Amino acid sequence: MPPPGGYETLKYKRNLPFRGPGGAVMVAGVAAVCAFGFWRLGLGNIEKRELKRENIWSRIYLTPMLLAEGDRDAYRRQQAALAREKEIMKDVKGWEAGRSVYHGDRHKPDQRIVLL
Template identity: 60%
Template sequence: MPPAGGFEPIKYKRNLPTRGPGAYVILGGVTAICAFGFYRLGKGNLEKRELEREKVWARIHLVPLLMAEGDRDTYRRRAAAVEREREIMKNVPGWQVGKSVYSNPKYEQTSIVVL
């Protein structure tokens, strides 16, 4: 017969230990990480925009210097070409140094430097 007071109740409930943080803790952690990531993304975008603006302004300020350097180079090359022409054609009678060889004014250069 059963013991006095009856048998112990049958333990049918699973007795598993909690493994890791709860759902709200995980959700809060993911939210915090995403918020920090978006903060860093915004700061990076601001820095990238500032660097791009600085690059554009640097180019704007360098264009006149580069154009002046190109103009000086063009002048130097044209003067050297005229000097070469003068040296090569010095024995040709009636040759005008720096004058266009074309009779049609359409093909004439407008600014030839004769030194």
């Protein structure tokens, strides 16, 4: 016979916990994150293009100054070499400092240094 007061009621309903947002919410979230990423990528590309343009123009503007600085340095080095040659060869009779040791044009070194 059943116990007094009857049997305990059976729990037959499913008790599933909340499993998170639905699929549409997830797709919308992924789309929002991708849209934000592409927006930031576009801003980064604009910034990179601007920096590249600035770098190119800075090189264009600095080239004459760098060439002039190189010419001044080459002239200074040539004058220092001439002074060293004069000092070293001061006891040699008939020696002219800076004059080519070659008597023809066949074995002549490059004359690229422009005197200012």
